[in-house]
Amino acid sequence: MKALLxxxxxxxFRSGGGFGLGxxxxxxxxxxxxxxxxxxxxxxxxxxxxVLWLGALLACLLSLDRIFALDWEDGSLDLLATSPLPLEAxxxxxxxxxxxxxxxxxxxxxxxxxxxxxxPETGYVWLVTSLALGTPAxxxxxxxxxxxxxxxxxxxxxxxxxxxxxxxxxxxxxxxVARRGTEGLAVSGPLxxxxxxxxAVIAVLPFVSALVLRINLR
Amino acid sequence: MIPDLxxxxxxxxxxYGASIxxxxxxxxxxxxxSKKARQALEKVERKDG
Amino acid sequence: xxxxxxxxxxxxxxxLTDRVLPxxxxxxxxxxxxxxIWGFFLTPDDFRQGSTVKIIYLHVPAALIAINAWFxxxxxxxxxxxxxxxxxxxxxxxAAPVGAVMTLIALITGAIxxxxxxxxxxVWDPRLTSFLILFLFYLGYIALWEAIESPDTAADLTAVxxxxxxxxxxxxxxxxxxxNQGLHQGASxxxxxxxxxxxxxxxxxxxxxxxxxxxxxxxxLLFLALVLxxxxxEIRKRRTAALIAxxxxx
Numbered sequence: 001m002k003a004l005l006x007x008x009x010x011x012x013f014r015s016g017g018g019f020g021l022g023x024x025x026x027x028x029x030x031x032x033x034x035x036x037x038x039x040x041x042x043x044x045x046x047x048x049x050x051v052l053w054l055g056a057l058l059a060c061l062l063s064l065d066r067i068f069a070l071d072w073e074d075g076s077l078d079l080l081a082t083s084p085l086p087l088e089a090x091x092x093x094x095x096x097x098x099x100x101x102x103x104x105x106x107x108x109x110x111x112x113x114x115x116x117x118x119x120p121e122t123g124y125v126w127l128v129t130s131l132a133l134g135t136p137a138x139x140x141x142x143x144x145x146x147x148x149x150x151x152x153x154x155x156x157x158x159x160x161x162x163x164x165x166x167x168x169x170x171x172x173x174x175x176x177v178a179r180r181g182t183e184g185l186a187v188s189g190p191l192x193x194x195x196x197x198x199x200a201v202i203a204v205l206p207f208v209s210a211l212v213l214r215i216n217l218r
Numbered sequence: 219m220i221p222d223l224x225x226x227x228x229x230x231x232x233x234y235g236a237s238i239x240x241x242x243x244x245x246x247x248x249x250x251x252s253k254k255a256r257q258a259l260e261k262v263e264r265k266d267g
Numbered sequence: 268x269x270x271x272x273x274x275x276x277x278x279x280x281x282x283l284t285d286r287v288l289p290x291x292x293x294x295x296x297x298x299x300x301x302x303x304i305w306g307f308f309l310t311p312d313d314f315r316q317g318s319t320v321k322i323i324y325l326h327v328p329a330a331l332i333a334i335n336a337w338f339x340x341x342x343x344x345x346x347x348x349x350x351x352x353x354x355x356x357x358x359x360x361x362a363a364p365v366g367a368v369m370t371l372i373a374l375i376t377g378a379i380x381x382x383x384x385x386x387x388x389x390v391w392d393p394r395l396t397s398f399l400i401l402f403l404f405y406l407g408y409i410a411l412w413e414a415i416e417s418p419d420t421a422a423d424l425t426a427v428x429x430x431x432x433x434x435x436x437x438x439x440x441x442x443x444x445x446x447n448q449g450l451h452q453g454a455s456x457x458x459x460x461x462x463x464x465x466x467x468x469x470x471x472x473x474x475x476x477x478x479x480x481x482x483x484x485x486x487x488l489l490f491l492a493l494v495l496x497x498x499x500x501e502i503r504k505r506r507t508a509a510l511i512a513x514x515x516x517x
Contacts, residue, residue: 144431148424152414161410162428165403166435169442176446190445197438208431215423226318226383233379234307237325237372241489244368248496255503262510 001085001093008097011070012063022059022102023109029055030113041118048117049127049178055113056106056131057138057171063102064142065159067094068150068213077150081217087210095136095143095206103135119182126181130194134174137198140205141166147209151216170197275352277502284495292492298485305478313475322380324479328486330373333401336366336490340408341433344426353505354498356422359429360412361497365490367405374398393444400439404432418505 033051034044071077080090110131111124119127145163149155173194180187274280306324313320343359346352377395378388389395411428415421 148411148428149414151420155414158407158410158414161403162407165400165407165439166432168400169435169438172439172442172446193442193445205431208427212424212427215420215427218420224312224317229379229383230318230321233322233325233376234303236375236379237329240368240372240375244365244493245489247364248493248500252496252500252503255500255507259503259507259510262507262514265514 123182130177295488302481
């Protein structure tokens with residue numbers, strides 16, 4: 001299990017891996033938003049939390065198809081399926097590796113980009129908290145989507161179409177936490193719901209992903 | 219023939235127009251696919267038997 | 268004793284629907300034409316909404332079917348999963364485009380209706396937003412069916428997507444409710460003069476209700492007819508493919 005995790009992490013950090021790509025995309029989104037909506041700091045401060053959440057979500061989406069596609073092509077997925085490691089664990093580890101290489105760096109980079117978008121001071125803690133709680137859910141849900149589309153050539157676009165509607169609840173609660181935190185309102189409600197979604201998704205979806213992979217490998 | 223719809227004529231008519239157009243499109247597409255599938259099957263079955 | 272599962276046999280299904288489909292289609296046509304003509308020509312205007320109230324005869328039935336089509340897909344997917352009846356998987360496949368079109372009709376008529384009533388084509392009201400999300404789910408589901416070549420794999424994967432999607436759709440419904448209240452409490456003010464979904468049924472008087480029920484019956488029958496027709500199409504396609512494959516083997 002550990003070996004698989006290390007292998008996936010190594011692959012991601014190598015050139016052509018998704019590691020730098022997601023971060024760069026996130027940065028570009030944060031830079032482009034002021035060009036799109038105008039440079040007024042008040043306006044930016046108002047939408048900063050939501051924009052950063054959206055940017056993180058899209059950056060997550062970028063590297064999803066890498067979770068299984070490469071292993072599918074070179075056959076290592078078949079090896080993994082026949083290995084003593086249960087496929088459920090493989091899915092969990094894959095999602096974890098994806099989170100470590102995209103979700104975690106995005107969470108850590110968010111405050112810096114918050115600075116660029118003049119996020120109010122009160123917002124930083126909650127932005128980081130909500131991203132830290134929410135991005136694991138994004139990775140696990142994305143892992144399910146990647147498992148669904150693994151056998152399809154050029155499935156990247158389809159993957160986005162399938163995964164984005166599934167991201168709605170996570171995005172709503174995550175952005176809500178960040179927004180309420182920024183405005184100094186109580187955040188416990190959406191925070192609890194966000195954590196609930198993340199935990200439920202982490203507990204259940206790896207099993208579903210494994211089921212889907214087995215169907216695809218049949 | 220058309221009842222007096224008052225100031226909302228355009229609204230009501232466009233709603234009906236759009237919906238009925240979509241429904242007709244759906245029914246037409248379904249019928250066409252059905253016809254195509256039937257013909258294809260008949261062709262194959264004729265070749266077989 | 269004949270059980271319902273007998274009709275999971277494609278041959279029996281085809282034989283049964285051969286007889287049932289014309290009846291259902293005729294019923295759908297009669298009910299829809301009667302209901303819509305009744306609603307459009309013979310009902311009075313609402314004192315507050317004017318003639319826009321006539322849109323209800325399209326909007327409410329379409330919305331009803333939009334949601335229930337997904338339920339049909341959910342049940343059909345479950346049956347496919349548990350009992351592996353191919354007809355069931357094909358019913359789910361057949362229902363999806365119909366549901367998507369109904370969702371689109373509900374959205375479009377809603378937007379056209381909202382323009383004079385609320386002063387805007389679109390508000391991010393929970394109900395509207397959930398329908399938009401439902402539409403996205405339909406699109407994803409249809410796209411997945413189209414993308415996979417092996418029919419059994421496609422049936423399995425779309426069934427899983429339908430189940431997972433259902434959970435997330437319900438979750439989204441609650442999330443959206445929560446989100447909108449969190450954003451602006453005043454959304455209900457906008458809707459005070461509006462008539463949508465369950466608010467209506469209580470308010471609508473008999474003059475409107477009877478043709479509305481006829482329209483709902485018409486839409487239900489139309490949905491049924493279309494699903495049967497499309498399922499038959501899919502069964503024929505399968506049979507054609509199977510025959511061609513057999514020919515190649517010989």
